[in-house]
Amino acid sequence: MEQQNSTNELLGQFQDSVPDSIHPFLNFLLENAKLILGIVAAIIIIAAGYAIMQHSQQKALDQAASQLGAIMIQYHGADQIKQLEKFQTEAPSEMKNSVDLALARAYMDASQFDKAAAAWKDIAAKKDTFSSIAVIGQAKSLILGDKPDEAISLLQGLQSKTGETYKATINRLLASAAVMSGNNELAIQAYQALMTDNPTERMYYESKVAELKAKH
Numbered sequence: 616m617e618q619q620n621s622t623n624e625l626l627g628q629f630q631d632s633v634p635d636s637i638h639p640f641l642n643f644l645l646e647n648a649k650l651i652l653g654i655v656a657a658i659i660i661i662a663a664g665y666a667i668m669q670h671s672q673q674k675a676l677d678q679a680a681s682q683l684g685a686i687m688i689q690y691h692g693a694d695q696i697k698q699l700e701k702f703q704t705e706a707p708s709e710m711k712n713s714v715d716l717a718l719a720r721a722y723m724d725a726s727q728f729d730k731a732a733a734a735w736k737d738i739a740a741k742k743d744t745f746s747s748i749a750v751i752g753q754a755k756s757l758i759l760g761d762k763p764d765e766a767i768s769l770l771q772g773l774q775s776k777t778g779e780t781y782k783a784t785i786n787r788l789l790a791s792a793a794v795m796s797g798n799n800e801l802a803i804q805a806y807q808a809l810m811t812d813n814p815t816e817r818m819y820y821e822s823k824v825a826e827l828k829a830k831h
Contacts, residue, residue, distance in 0.1 A: 679710045687717060696721045712738070712745060719752055728760030747777050754788050763795035783812055790823070799827045 699718045722731035735753035757766040786805040793802035810820040
């Protein structure tokens with residue numbers, strides 16, 4: 616009781632010492648002290664919870680990255696594909712692209728070209744940073760899977776979008792797909808473009824063009 620009276624006297628002295636203009640604000644603070652303290656406490660708890668959540672998420676990502684690395688090192692062929700397919704369903708969303716890319720590559724290494732083409736197609740559909748690379752991977756898988764016409768369609772569509780960025784890679788794949796498809800005119804065009812952009816390999820591409828022209 617004495618402590619409460621002492622506190623009230625102290626508050627009264629404080630109120631007397633501040634300008635009248637501050638009194639309404641001071642009264643509000645005094646009357647709503649419990650509410651304000653509760654809000655502050657809630658903010659602190661939320662901030663602490665967010666920090667813990669961020670730490671937990673980062674820890675989960677680090678663990679997932681380590682697990683992916685272990686799969687790529689410890690397993691090969693069909694075993695690696697099996698492990699990656701299982702991990703794909705469990706990995707954090709932030710790791711999905713990395714797992715998808717690893718799986719597409721694993722399919723190619725195992726000569727499962729239909730699955731590789733489908734995996735690359737799924738990655739390309741996301742329209743992100745890896746989209747153009749994924750289309751190239753899909754086209755290469757189609758060529759290796761003896762589907763050159765589908766590869767040509769993809770590559771020609773990509774060619775009009777990427778400009779100079781992947782020009783040489785696209786022309787090399789176009790030339791290979793065109794030769795497989797029997798489309799010698801397209802193959803010649805692709806080799807001529809490579810001849811212009813790669814002067815150090817000019818003699819090689821000239822021989823390829825001469826070889827194709829001799830078939831006419």
